Amino acid sequence: MDQIVQWVVNTVGQWGYGGIVAMMFLESSCFPFPSEVVMIPAGYLSSPNYMHSDGYVAGHEMSIWLVIVMGVLGSWLGALFNYYLALFLGRPLLLKWGKYLLISEEKFEKAERFFSRHGEIGTFTARLIPVVRQYVSLPAGIVRMNIARFLFYTGLGAGLWVSVLAWIGYIAGQSEALWRPYLKTATVAAVLFCAVVVAVYVWVRRARGTRQG
16 A cells, blocks of 8 residues: 555655546546545645655655645535536436445435435545445436535535545555554544534434424
8 A cells, every 4th residue: 555655645746636536526426436545645745754754856846725725626626527428427327236246236226315304414424434435426417416516515525534544644644554543533533524414414404404393
């Protein structure tokens, strides 16, 4: 993993902010490319630790804030790719090819029903959960979720996650031994946060239903 991260550090340094956008586009579309492999090295490139390291290359340093913005932009583009892929290809083709991505018809139908009722909260929370974030845009496209709301909640969830990853890289550096514990803690915290958000969402909807009833 350290060799992969070092390659990403060098690649992002050479490509600049466009490299972050390109790699996060892949991460947010159907390609199994983990976001931490991109955003943590990018955060490291914006830290004082990088600028004082033996591997420092003049011109490769970055701004932490632009790293986050480019991470969100790449996430948006990848999410839009999946959204319109689902919208134009339609449900039959997605079900046909979904098995190669380990997406069963049963799982897809559950996601479709959920997004028909709770697209906003589903889009937001899914962006914080590993593996799920890559495919959450497909059911959103199938049910034709409002594009403005889709972009807003995608950006909100992606913004939180890429910010966490970028700051992990900024603080812990590029060594997996240093940033891995931070990532585990952040992942658990993200899942717990999503559980709380969903619980509050359900409670509010039930309270409204009771008052209306």
